[in-house]
């Protein structure tokens with residue numbers, strides 16, 4: 001295989017750093033981006049270097065972070081700005097190559113094989129340009145494949161460049177814990193540890209047939225990664241990755257106490273999902289419901305459909321069924337997330353089913369298109385089903401809004 005030069009650039013403390021550029025008074029302070037405290041959506045979404053040093057973690061409730069760090073400044077998120085900064089970062093990357101593949105808002109792979117310049121030199125130029133032009137810092141990994149480039153960007157930060165070459169990867173990468181490997185999730189890590197495979201090097205040296213037998217396809221690819229043989233390509237900047245799931249979740253202002261209250265929230269969450277599916281031309285093959293109770297315990301339920309759909313009515317009906325069938329109601333519900341799963345870009349042919357009402361399906365489809373038109377013209381809250389109107393427990397503001405990309409963060 002041809003020798004490739006791949007960079008992975010990761011903006012350091014991205015949300016918090018953007019906030020510091022927007023408001024220089026925050027510089028060098030312990031800053032965290034988090035939900036509104038009064039509405040008690042309170043968790044830390046991102047933190048500055050200084051906040052990190054005293055133990056503030058992403059996902060931590062705001063009150064806990066405040067206890068740890070009394071002078072912590074909490075600012076609400078400004079996603080529209082982060083997305084602008086993200087585009088500006090891409091503009092800098094695109095000076096070198098058209099092969100720029102995002103991984104979330106703050107990370108990108110670049111294939112600079114054909115630049116005719118040493119990868120490390122390009123990385124240094126980019127690092128400097130980002131600092132001078134945007135006031136942000138990035139750490140960049142330079143390597144011969146995507147997985148090691150990503151690893152490299154984690155090794156030294158902030159504002160640094162790390163080279164992992166064919167000559168030095170055994171020395172630099174192999175001693176690292178196996179969980180540092182991209183796509184080595186918590187469960188796989190546990191399973192590998194139970195076989196005594198603690199480092200990337202031990203995984204690389206394990207017999208492939210043993211790994212495949214024990215860990216299947218995922219194990220096979222992790223073994224390939226560990227040996228530096230990842231040959232996946234960096235996508236072109238115009239490449240569109242269809243989302244694997246389209247979801248919407250919310251933390252309620254007051255805890256929900258019964259099926260009826262939870263159902264109203266589910267109906268309301270499903271609305272946006274139907275809208276997004278139609279907008280993106282996607283079809284859901286199933287739905288998942290994640291319930292977080294008042295003790296922060298998560299319950300996750302899902303179901304697959306016989307045929308795909310874009311219909312929010314069907315999505316919410318099935319999600320409500322999941323709730324009624326499964327949720328034990330020992331504790332009140334704090335947060336709910338509805339996600340359309342098994343996403344397909346085309347409609348799967350509906351099975352011949354004598355009980356299936358085609359006419360009704362057709363009408364529903366037309367209704368969906370009309371709903372999108374109205375929402376595009378008059379705004380997203382122009383149409384709400386009667387069940388969610390005047391509901392005092394509905395949050396004032398929508399909180400998490402997720403269109404998950406095809407590739408997920410570890």
Ligand SMILES: [Mg+2]
Nearest residue numbers: 010011012106
């Ligand atoms: Mg980052």
